[in-house]
Amino acid sequence: MKAPPFGYVKARELGQVFDLLDQHGDDAKILAGGQSLIPSLNLRLSRPAVLIDINAIADLQGIRETADSVIVGALTRHVVLETSPVIARHVPLVAQAMPQIAHPAIRNRGTIGGSLAFADPAAELPACALALEATFILRNRSDERRVPASGFFHGLFETDLRPGEVLAAIEFPKAMAGHRFAFAELARRHGDYAMIGMAAAAPQPGTLRLAYFGVADRPVLASAAAACLLRDGPQGLEAACAALAGDLSPSGDLNAGPQTKLHLAAVLLRRAIPSLFAPA
Amino acid sequence: MDQHDISVIVNGQKIRRRVSARQHLIDFLRNDLSLTGSHLGCEHGVCGACTIQVDGVAVRGCLMLAVQADGATVDTIEGLTDSGAIADLQDAFHRYNALQCGFCTPGMLSTAAELVAQHPDADREEIRAHISGNYCRCTGYHSIVDAIASVLDDRRKARANGGAA
Amino acid sequence: MSGRPVVTPFDRPNSYIGRAVPRPNAKKLLQGRGTFVDDIVLPRMAHVVFVRSPHAHARIVGIDRTAAQEMPGVIAVVTGAELAKVITPWIGVLTHLKGLKSAPQHAIAIDRACWQGEAVAAVVAETRAEAEDAAETVVVDWEELPPVVDMETALDAATPVIHPELGDNLAFRRELVTGDVDGAFAAADHVFEEVFHTGRHTGVCLEPRAVLADYQPADGKLVAYQATQAPHMIQNLLAKHLDLNESDVRVICKDVGGSFGIKVHIYPDEMATAALSVLLKRPVKFIADRLESFVTDIHARDHRIKGRIAVKSDGEILAFEIDDRTGIGPYSVYPRTSAVEANQVVNLVGGPYKHKAYRASTEVVFQNKNVTCQYRAVGHPIACAVTEGLVDLAARKLGIDPADIRRRNLIPDDAYPYTGLAGLPYESLSHHASLEKLLALMDYDGLRAEQAELRKRGIYRGIGLASFIEVTNPSSAFYGIGGARISSQDGCSIRLDPTGTIICATGVTEQGQGTEAIIAQIAATAVGVTMEKVRVITGDTDATPYGGGTWASRGAGIGGEAALQAGKALRQNILSVAAAMLQAAPESLDIRNGVVVDADTGNERLPLEEIGRVVYFRPDTLPKGLQPEFVVTRHYVQKDYPFVFTNGIQGSYLEIDTETGFVTLLKHWCVEDCGTIINPQLVDEQIRGGVVQGLGGALFEHCIYDDRGQLVNGSMIDYLVPMAGEMPDIVVGHVVSPTASSELGAKGAGEAGTAGAPGAVMNAINDALLPLNVSLAAQPFTPESILTALGRVGARVG
Numbered sequence A: 001m002k003a004p005p006f007g008y009v010k011a012r013e014l015g016q017v018f019d020l021l022d023q024h025g026d027d028a029k030i031l032a033g034g035q036s037l038i039p040s041l042n043l044r045l046s047r048p049a050v051l052i053d054i055n056a057i058a059d060l061q062g063i064r065e066t067a068d069s070v071i072v073g074a075l076t077r078h079v080v081l082e083t084s085p086v087i088a089r090h091v092p093l094v095a096q097a098m099p100q101i102a103h104p105a106i107r108n109r110g111t112i113g114g115s116l117a118f119a120d121p122a123a124e125l126p127a128c129a130l131a132l133e134a135t136f137i138l139r140n141r142s143d144e145r146r147v148p149a150s151g152f153f154h155g156l157f158e159t160d161l162r163p164g165e166v167l168a169a170i171e172f173p174k175a176m177a178g179h180r181f182a183f184a185e186l187a188r189r190h191g192d193y194a195m196i197g198m199a200a201a202a203p204q205p206g207t208l209r210l211a212y213f214g215v216a217d218r219p220v221l222a223s224a225a226a227a228c229l230l231r232d233g234p235q236g237l238e239a240a241c242a243a244l245a246g247d248l249s250p251s252g253d254l255n256a257g258p259q260t261k262l263h264l265a266a267v268l269l270r271r272a273i274p275s276l277f278a279p280a
Numbered sequence B: 001m002d003q004h005d006i007s008v009i010v011n012g013q014k015i016r017r018r019v020s021a022r023q024h025l026i027d028f029l030r031n032d033l034s035l036t037g038s039h040l041g042c043e044h045g046v047c048g049a050c051t052i053q054v055d056g057v058a059v060r061g062c063l064m065l066a067v068q069a070d071g072a073t074v075d076t077i078e079g080l081t082d083s084g085a086i087a088d089l090q091d092a093f094h095r096y097n098a099l100q101c102g103f104c105t106p107g108m109l110s111t112a113a114e115l116v117a118q119h120p121d122a123d124r125e126e127i128r129a130h131i132s133g134n135y136c137r138c139t140g141y142h143s144i145v146d147a148i149a150s151v152l153d154d155r156r157k158a159r160a161n162g163g164a165a
Numbered sequence C: 001m002s003g004r005p006v007v008t009p010f011d012r013p014n015s016y017i018g019r020a021v022p023r024p025n026a027k028k029l030l031q032g033r034g035t036f037v038d039d040i041v042l043p044r045m046a047h048v049v050f051v052r053s054p055h056a057h058a059r060i061v062g063i064d065r066t067a068a069q070e071m072p073g074v075i076a077v078v079t080g081a082e083l084a085k086v087i088t089p090w091i092g093v094l095t096h097l098k099g100l101k102s103a104p105q106h107a108i109a110i111d112r113a114c115w116q117g118e119a120v121a122a123v124v125a126e127t128r129a130e131a132e133d134a135a136e137t138v139v140v141d142w143e144e145l146p147p148v149v150d151m152e153t154a155l156d157a158a159t160p161v162i163h164p165e166l167g168d169n170l171a172f173r174r175e176l177v178t179g180d181v182d183g184a185f186a187a188a189d190h191v192f193e194e195v196f197h198t199g200r201h202t203g204v205c206l207e208p209r210a211v212l213a214d215y216q217p218a219d220g221k222l223v224a225y226q227a228t229q230a231p232h233m234i235q236n237l238l239a240k241h242l243d244l245n246e247s248d249v250r251v252i253c254k255d256v257g258g259s260f261g262i263k264v265h266i267y268p269d270e271m272a273t274a275a276l277s278v279l280l281k282r283p284v285k286f287i288a289d290r291l292e293s294f295v296t297d298i299h300a301r302d303h304r305i306k307g308r309i310a311v312k313s314d315g316e317i318l319a320f321e322i323d324d325r326t327g328i329g330p331y332s333v334y335p336r337t338s339a340v341e342a343n344q345v346v347n348l349v350g351g352p353y354k355h356k357a358y359r360a361s362t363e364v365v366f367q368n369k370n371v372t373c374q375y376r377a378v379g380h381p382i383a384c385a386v387t388e389g390l391v392d393l394a395a396r397k398l399g400i401d402p403a404d405i406r407r408r409n410l411i412p413d414d415a416y417p418y419t420g421l422a423g424l425p426y427e428s429l430s431h432h433a434s435l436e437k438l439l440a441l442m443d444y445d446g447l448r449a450e451q452a453e454l455r456k457r458g459i460y461r462g463i464g465l466a467s468f469i470e471v472t473n474p475s476s477a478f479y480g481i482g483g484a485r486i487s488s489q490d491g492c493s494i495r496l497d498p499t500g501t502i503i504c505a506t507g508v509t510e511q512g513q514g515t516e517a518i519i520a521q522i523a524a525t526a527v528g529v530t531m532e533k534v535r536v537i538t539g540d541t542d543a544t545p546y547g548g549g550t551w552a553s554r555g556a557g558i559g560g561e562a563a564l565q566a567g568k569a570l571r572q573n574i575l576s577v578a579a580a581m582l583q584a585a586p587e588s589l590d591i592r593n594g595v596v597v598d599a600d601t602g603n604e605r606l607p608l609e610e611i612g613r614v615v616y617f618r619p620d621t622l623p624k625g626l627q628p629e630f631v632v633t634r635h636y637v638q639k640d641y642p643f644v645f646t647n648g649i650q651g652s653y654l655e656i657d658t659e660t661g662f663v664t665l666l667k668h669w670c671v672e673d674c675g676t677i678i679n680p681q682l683v684d685e686q687i688r689g690g691v692v693q694g695l696g697g698a699l700f701e702h703c704i705y706d707d708r709g710q711l712v713n714g715s716m717i718d719y720l721v722p723m724a725g726e727m728p729d730i731v732v733g734h735v736v737s738p739t740a741s742s743e744l745g746a747k748g749a750g751e752a753g754t755a756g757a758p759g760a761v762m763n764a765i766n767d768a769l770l771p772l773n774v775s776l777a778a779q780p781f782t783p784e785s786i787l788t789a790l791g792r793v794g795a796r797v798g
């Protein structure tokens, strides 16, 4: 199917984006990598009046390091994250997740900002952001807002982005000495959205965040399960698995019903234990 | 309807055209430029039949608007053929019969071209992973993997010989 | 490939038979210079988009198209009633399938839609996008009717009847009893039973269905550029239903992006496109969108089969019994009908084995889902999975190795000719040779040892075998005797041109199998020229001999034999002219590599170019009474058997992660016997492609309908086709038993891969899970279904 008619503006700078967002309100859509938006247009599921192409905006590009964080511009393409030495070194969880996202040609175009703003509940990056307590940097014409990952995902394809706002960058804390992490997902076929997945991060001893994806309308933290493991270490595994039932109340989809998802959530957790408790 | 003037280098030739905003790149190439080697199998980004090279990297032509190609360099199967850039891949696909109906082939070759350029040491499993976004109903993939593996092998040998010389 | 022995009597100089010659016509495809229907543009060409029913079953109360007619670019918005003025409806029945009934089907529904996706109006516009824009504004006033969804309850009294004039929802029923079935079951030491399910699949050809119809009113001619497997069948039916002279309809079929049986049927939207071209007097193009492909391309394989096997304690099989039910949608598809698949299941279950008693019954029912019809390996994967599932069930229960139970029960290789229990003759099969070859290729004993070793470490690997028989080279018993004008014969015309080139026009068609290469190899061999000197013409009803096209694995066996006979005849004609020119006896001469030579010594005497020059430009120099005939046509139809059966066996090796339910296919093997092998590479590739289609069905593919008759996974995002990452390497081996029904001896090979793969995978899964006392019989085998069988999760409700 062909996309319905729409207008198109290639924005050169953020100011222009804000103008257009003001002007068109809900009828405007930001076009980043287009790897989620254009399929939905070609399915005629989305009918914006105008697309605002942000691909040329320099302010949204690039990966920057600070002393204790890495700031990734929203327009950073998946392939750049996948191959970036900075990400591999300081945000290894994301580096590990990248090859699981779609296929090379899609990673060549898709962006981190698009992925997070799209907020597919089965996507990898939102869960990574949640596990790592990333900070979302949102900008409108006059302000910048910093939203923790835990406050960004509101529901199915719903985020904290307000009218007139753009996701400008994502700030990941740098992995510290002694950090542990694990990433695992189950997808029916290579590159498919996950049936279920888990991004886990323990930035320093005494911390642990288990972010599941593909279980609900947004990525979900399994806090009770994490608490069991924090309390008892690997010995807390069985209790943690049991706690998952309270943490996640998975909804079913075509590939797996709620029970299956819950079962698989425990399997992923069990398999992550060696990485999460690996000796230094 | 929203119309835009674009200027694109397609297969080495500078092209100026007026396109409507909603037109994706494959429809532009096929309908406006009669470059019918790029195929559409889904228009949802899933099948890979429309994979072409934009600014030197493989992309889904159905998930990029023609207007977004303004200022870009686009190489389709026709151009990649004429430049000889993928001659060894084409030859290996022929020898291994890594195509039957040929509908997936232009997209598969574009993907394979990127693979052999970026991952000179890929093994069969890595080859399979790399082409995992390109659907082929006919071949069962085995012969495609064979063909790509043989090109990687030949290129490795050529490099080794070149290095020794 | 060069190590492969030449396996045929065609081992003579200049023979291409048995050689892995690269396909000459592949180069253009590699360069993106093929011509698929969507690549063709004609002056004044319009595009059609269909408004389709969102409901499984609903009455059309009214259609408001006023807005659509005003939309930019719109040429016409046409309803079913309007189109019915130029195209007549059809009924998909065949007289030899006794009792088969169906209702008249229109190109566009007139008062009622009977499945989600049925076309109810056509919008023709200058571009596809404009047609889609306008189609969205057509407002259909629907009155929803209760849908018949579940095939199990379709015949219940409480279920509405979809076509009241037919009396009930039963399309077809067949019962077959051979031998003393009750006696065999009574005499058995054990009776094992299982209920098998095969999931509804669809073909997902990468190129969607496509037609460009060009009606030329000045001379009343219709040219249809169509992606089809059977151009002459399409020609006949377009003429019949559009009331045109058959000779005024030309069907041209250039490159086709995969077909697999999907593109061998009459589709209402394709017929409507031709009718619209007649109505609007201009070319109209229809390219199915991927979403509409899922709800309109034929589906297949939606069967539930209760199977029973009677065995002695030593593993001897005494009898099979099956009770099959399949749902085919609201109409039997025209003209091949939707009863053939079930009929084949009845014909094929138990096929490889030597038991003496068999009972089968099948019921084919109507329902409000998309139609089903013949898809690659029609019925075979179902019959094979049921047969081989039952055999392995018996082996497991009796503690017999799967290879041994097959050794004990497969029809002996020296038992032919043999008549199968469905009454069909087997000319010459090679089950035992194939089994032993497969076991050797697999290193079966080595795999068993590895499996046992790994099991100690909690790794569950399984080995599965599946023997099968395959129907190829059909005679007219398939369709012709049932009244369908589908040709079982095929022809080939070969012409020698002045340059020594031969041009072969054949009625069989190419959709990537390599038909053109095979015809070229045979013709080059038969005439005595090099491959470079052969051109092949396919897919044009004006230019090729009348034929059936390519389906039921008939291209090489039927089309190839016609090419062989035509080539041989042309060679004789050339030699008699050469003999006159050289004043030699024709028998003393031969043609090799395009040169007439002395047969004994190989000394070159006269190149074909020279003969061509003389014959075409200086006939005055030839003897007076000599009239060279350098165009020869020969036809062939296989008359010895209803079908020529082939056989083979597949092996699967896989690993199951019992915690996640994920199956990893480690490797797959297939040994098959397609008779004379014309091009080993092409045969291997047919097998591999077919295997992967079978693997897709076993593990991934499934058209899932909800209880309202809505297809819930009708997109490539949700319908999981097999992709490279999950597919194994596939080893192919051959046993060669040529058929004596033709000189060439070639049987078909196009469906063997698909036939056996699901059964092999099912058996391997159950073999892996044997220590856990669990087995599965419902395809597709998904992680969730495996976890459920293992008791790790409860059965899913809803």
Ligand SMILES: Cc1cc2nc3c(=O)[nH]c(=O)nc-3n(C[C@H](O)[C@H](O)[C@H](O)COP(=O)(O)OP(=O)(O)OC[C@H]3O[C@@H](n4cnc5c(N)ncnc54)[C@H](O)[C@@H]3O)c2cc1C
Pocket (backbone or CB within 6 Å): A029, A030, A031, A032, A033, A034, A035, A036, A037, A038, A039, A074, A075, A100, A101, A102, A103, A106, A109, A110, A111, A112, A113, A114, A115, A117, A118, A120, A122, A123, A124, A125, A161, A165, A166, A167, A168, A191, A192, A193, A194, B044, B045, B046
């Ligand atoms: C076949 C296929 C398979 C895929 N598989 C996966 C997978 O396994 N896992 C996965 O995570 N993804 C997958 N994707 C999606 C892919 O990762 C997309 O790239 C990603 O979801 C969206 O990124 P984008 O840059 O392409 O965004 P776009 O498609 O351009 O935009 C997506 C949405 O985000 C909005 N948006 C984009 N950027 C911003 C911004 N800076 N500020 C505010 N709003 C913005 C857009 O308006 C739009 O609504 C798949 C896609 C395809 C086609």
Ligand code: FES
Pocket (backbone or CB within 6 Å): B039, B040, B041, B042, B043, B044, B045, B046, B047, B048, B049, B050, B051, B060, B061, B062, B063
């Ligand atoms: S047509 Fe672009 S991915 Fe299928």
Ligand code: FES
Pocket (backbone or CB within 6 Å): B098, B099, B100, B101, B102, B103, B104, B105, B135, B136, B137, B138, B139, C206, C257, C258, C512
């Ligand atoms: S060759 Fe037909 S789809 Fe790949």
